[in-house]
Amino acid sequence: MFRHFLIPLDGSRMAEAALPAAASLAEKLAARVTLMHVIERNAPSEVHGQSHLKNADAAHVYLEQVSRWFPAAIQVDFHVHEAEVDDVAGSIVAHADELEHDLVVMCSHGRGRALHLFLGSIAQKVIGMGTRPVLITHPDEKGEPPGFDCRHILVPLDGDPGHDLALPVSLDLARACTASLHLATVIPHFTSLPGEMATTSRMLPGTTTRMLEMATLEAEEYLQNLLHSLQDQGFDASAHVLRGDPARLIVDAATQARVDLIVLATHGKTGMKAFWAGSVAHRICGFSRIPLLLIPIE
Numbered sequence: 001m002f003r004h005f006l007i008p009l010d011g012s013r014m015a016e017a018a019l020p021a022a023a024s025l026a027e028k029l030a031a032r033v034t035l036m037h038v039i040e041r042n043a044p045s046e047v048h049g050q051s052h053l054k055n056a057d058a059a060h061v062y063l064e065q066v067s068r069w070f071p072a073a074i075q076v077d078f079h080v081h082e083a084e085v086d087d088v089a090g091s092i093v094a095h096a097d098e099l100e101h102d103l104v105v106m107c108s109h110g111r112g113r114a115l116h117l118f119l120g121s122i123a124q125k126v127i128g129m130g131t132r133p134v135l136i137t138h139p140d141e142k143g144e145p146p147g148f149d150c151r152h153i154l155v156p157l158d159g160d161p162g163h164d165l166a167l168p169v170s171l172d173l174a175r176a177c178t179a180s181l182h183l184a185t186v187i188p189h190f191t192s193l194p195g196e197m198a199t200t201s202r203m204l205p206g207t208t209t210r211m212l213e214m215a216t217l218e219a220e221e222y223l224q225n226l227l228h229s230l231q232d233q234g235f236d237a238s239a240h241v242l243r244g245d246p247a248r249l250i251v252d253a254a255t256q257a258r259v260d261l262i263v264l265a266t267h268g269k270t271g272m273k274a275f276w277a278g279s280v281a282h283r284i285c286g287f288s289r290i291p292l293l294l295i296p297i298e
Contacts, residue, residue, distance in 0.1 A: 089125030247283035
C-alpha cells in the first residue's frame with residue numbers, strides 16, 4: 001500500500017485542493033508525506049490569479065505553513081528543487097522515481113468542456129510521463145480545497161485483466177478507510193459505440209446488437225463472481241452493469257452514490273496517449289470533481 005506521498009505545490013490556493021485528500025489518506029495509511037516545490041525558470045508572476053513562488057526561501061516558508069493540514073502524527077518532509085528548471089513536470093517525476101514515492105497527489109483545475117485547461121496542466125504531464133499512481137483532485141465550486149472522507153470507492157472494470165489492477169489497491173484502501181466498494185462495468189449502447197466499433201456496427205447492426213447483449217451477460221456474471229468473493233472477505237460491496245456512454249455513466253453513478261474516490265487502472269505511456277486523446281479516464285476527469293486515483297498498467 002502507499003507509504004510515501006509526493007505532493008507538488010506551486011503556492012496557489014487551487015493547488016492546495018490536493019491537501020485534504022492527502023492528509024486524510026496519509027492518516028489512514030500511516031504514510032509519510034513530502035511537500036515539494038520546483039523553482040520554475042521564467043516563472044509567471046501569478047499562477048491561478050495568485051502570486052507565484054519564485055525563490056527557495058519563500059517556498060520553504062510556504063511549505064511549512066501548509067504542513068498544518070496534516071495531523072501531528074504524520075511525518076511531513078519538505079523539498080524545494082532550487083535549481084531553476086523549464087520542465088516542472090519532468091522534475092516532479094524524476095524526484096518521485098529517485099526517492100521512490102509510491103503516490104503522487106496533485107490538483108487539476110480543468111473541468112467540463114474546457115478540456116484545454118486540463119490538457120495544459122502539470123498534472124497531465126506528470127501522468128503521461130510517470131509510472132507511479134497519481135491521485136487527481138479538484139477544488140470545490142468556490143475554488144477552495146474540498147473536504148475528503150473516503151467512505152465509498154467506485155471501481156470501474158471492463159473485464160480486461162490489466163484493468164483489474166485497480167482492485168487490489170481499492171481493497172487496501174477500503175480496509176484502511178472502512179469504506180464500501182462499488183464495482184461497475186459499462187456496456188455501450190449501439191448508438192454510443194466509440195471509434196472503429198461505431199463504423200463496424202453500422203455495417204453489421206444485427207451482429208453488433210447481439211454481441212453487446214452477450215457482453216452484458218458476461219459482465220453480469222463477471223461482476224457477480226467478484227462481488228461474492230469480496231463479500232466472503234467481509235467487504236461491504238455492490239456490483240452494477242450499466243448500459244450507455246461509459247464515462248458519463250460512471251460519473252453519474254459516482255455522483256448519485258456520493259462516491260468519494262474513483263480508482264481506475266490505465267495503460268502505460270502508449271495507453272496514456274490514448275488516455276489524453278479522449279479515453280474514458282480523461283473524460284471522467286473532465287466531467288467530475290470526484291477524486292480520481294489512476295493506477296498505471298506497466
